[in-house]
Amino acid sequence: MLVEQPPASVPDFAALRGCWQPVAYAHALGDAPLRVRLLGEDLVLWRDSAGVPHALRDLCIHRGTALSLGRVIGDRLMCPYHGWQYGSDGICKLIPQLADPTRVPGKARVDAFTCLERFGMLWVAMEEPRYALPSIPEFDDPDWIVVRAGPYAWNADASRQLENFTDFGHFPWVHPGLLGDPERPVVPDYSVRPDGHILYYDVVRPEAPNSDDFPVFANETSVAPERRSRYQLHLPYTILLRLGWGGEKGMVYFFSSQPVDEDHCIGYVTIARNYDREQPDSVLQDFEDTIFNQDQLVVESQRPERVPFDLAAEMHLKFDAVAIEYRKAMRAEGLAKRA
Ligand code: FES
Ligand SMILES: [Fe+2]
Numbered sequence: 559m560l561v562e563q564p565p566a567s568v569p570d571f572a573a574l575r576g577c578w579q580p581v582a583y584a585h586a587l588g589d590a591p592l593r594v595r596l597l598g599e600d601l602v603l604w605r606d607s608a609g610v611p612h613a614l615r616d617l618c619i620h621r622g623t624a625l626s627l628g629r630v631i632g633d634r635l636m637c638p639y640h641g642w643q644y645g646s647d648g649i650c651k652l653i654p655q656l657a658d659p660t661r662v663p664g665k666a667r668v669d670a671f672t673c674l675e676r677f678g679m680l681w682v683a684m685e686e687p688r689y690a691l692p693s694i695p696e697f698d699d700p701d702w703i704v705v706r707a708g709p710y711a712w713n714a715d716a717s718r719q720l721e722n723f724t725d726f727g728h729f730p731w732v733h734p735g736l737l738g739d740p741e742r743p744v745v746p747d748y749s750v751r752p753d754g755h756i757l758y759y760d761v762v763r764p765e766a767p768n769s770d771d772f773p774v775f776a777n778e779t780s781v782a783p784e785r786r787s788r789y790q791l792h793l794p795y796t797i798l799l800r801l802g803w804g805g806e807k808g809m810v811y812f813f814s815s816q817p818v819d820e821d822h823c824i825g826y827v828t829i830a831r832n833y834d835r836e837q838p839d840s841v842l843q844d845f846e847d848t849i850f851n852q853d854q855l856v857v858e859s860q861r862p863e864r865v866p867f868d869l870a871a872e873m874h875l876k877f878d879a880v881a882i883e884y885r886k887a888m889r890a891e892g893l894a895k896r897a
Contacts, residue, residue, distance in 0.1 A: 567867035569717050569794070569817065569888070570895040571597045575684035577794055577893070578691055580814045580826050582680045583706060587611060591635060593626035596682055598819040601671065602626040603680060606633040612646040613673040613682045619650065619666055644668060677812060677828055678706060689755050692790060692798050696810045696830045705839045707827040707846035709816075714857045716815035716823035717865035717888075720795045722857050723813050723825075724880040726761065732852050736845070745877035755891050757791040757883050791884060794893050795823075807833040821863045825850065867894035 574597055581594040582603060591604040593616050602616040602625045614635065616626050623639040630636070634643040634651060643652040648670030652659045672683045677697055696702045712719055722728070726745045729738030751758040762785060790798040799811040809831045816824040827846050866872060867885045874882050888894040 566871060566896060567889060567894045568862075568864045568897045569715065569867075570893055571817075573893050573895070574794055574817060576686060576688045578674065578681045578683050578687050578689070579795070580679050580816045580824075581613070581682050583709065583826065584611075584675050584678050584680055587680060589630060591626045591628060591630065593624065594682075594816075595818045595822075597684065597817055599684075600624070600626075601682065602635065603673065603682075604630050604635050606630070606646060608633075610646075611673045611675050611680050613671040614644060614646075614648050615669040615671075617668060618642060619668055625668070642666070646670065678704070679814070679826060679828070689792065692792055692796065692812075694798065694810065694812060694830075696808075696832075697812075697828070699832075702810070702830040702832050703835055703837075704828060704830045705842045707829065707843045708825055708850065710825040710827070710850045710854070711818075712823055712825070712854050712858060713821060714823055714854075714860065715821055715864040716795045716817035718857050718860055718863065719815045719823045719825050720791075720797070720813075721865055721881055721884065722853050723797050724789070724791060724884065725878075726880075727877050728853075728856070732856055733849055736849060748879065750879050750883040752883050752887050755793040755887065757789075757793075757880065757887060759789050759791075759880060761787045761789070789880075791880065793884075793887055793891055807831075865894075 579596055581596055581601065582592060586592065587603050587605060589605070591602050594601050594603055600616040601613050603611055603613050605611050614625060616624050618625055618637040618639065620637065620642055621639055623637055625635055625637055625644065628636045628638040631643060634645055636643045641654045642650050645651050648668045650662050650666035653662055653666065672687065674681045676691055677694060681691065697704055730740040730743045734740050746762055748759050748761045786802045788800045792798065795815040795817060797813045801809040801811065809829065812828040814826050816826070818824060829842055865885065867889050869882065869885060
């Protein structure tokens with residue numbers, strides 16, 4: 559009889575609080591506050607009068623009401639129940655029921671978290687962030703077109719969604735004709751260079767024919783260009799991928815997964831390219847929707863739901879080198895711990 563073993567090491571939510579995590583596309587946060595969930599906690603995002611985003615715990619100290627149901631008044635977030643107003647520092651500045659509404663007791667405050675708008679996304683670090691976000695100059699370069707796809711909400715832990723993005727062996731099987739060819743399933747040799755919280759690896763991918771439905775790749779020439787993919791995996795859940803076609807044409811894939819809780823995540827995909835300027839965004843978005851839907855079915859079936867970070871768990875072959883190094887690095891950086 560098969561006995562299901564509990565995973566020996568799992569993502570350490572306490573440690574992950576000290577990392578930048580994506581919580582929304584920036585365009586999703588307008589004038590109204592927005593509830594998001596991160597590492598098992600509900601947060602409210604809101605913009606002050608200058609449009610600067612802030613993140614607070616989504617729980618009024620007075621009666622536990624969700625502040626995300628309230629509204630923004632100038633530079634304060636007002637609770638919907640009794641109108642208490644909180645500043646971006648989480649301190650309550652005004653209690654309308656008091657004779658002097660500004661004589662607020664010191665206890666009247668909620669947790670405030672560091673929030674940042676970068677790459678068209680909103681990021682939160684629940685504690686002092688230990689790593690910087692990657693540098694992606696292409697996103698600020700007017701020669702590059704930026705397209706956002708998703709977000710992709712899955713019933714899986716962010717570690718599984720991240721590993722799926724790093725997994726070369728599945729391309730011909732899960733994405734035949736789109737990312738791989740079942741006639742050529744052998745994964746090219748590659749090596750991973752770990753450097754602290756970043757794993758670097760390059761792959762020259764076997765040529766997959768462009769599909770007529772999704773003509774996203776730039777190889778219209780008869781001589782197949784070298785498809786070199788240069789990856790940076792930034793712990794815990796972010797991947798920066800630069801695709802070259804052997805010439806000036808390039809593409810940047812930026813993927814990051816929001817650890818919602820132990821079995822939910824949301825993936826954000828931002829793609830930039832310096833060619834095909836006329837192509838409508840929907841071409842890449844439809845392509846990514848197709849790819850992510852194919853992956854979702856497989857990844858949501860994985861057990862355990864969270865990546866088991868001990869190398870004795872699951873079975874690794876040479877072409878799984880990224881997963882091996884990812885699991886090692888997550889433990890070495892203290893981002894995974896014994897369950
Ligand atoms: S519950 Fe928020 S002001 Fe009363
Ligand atoms: Fe995939």
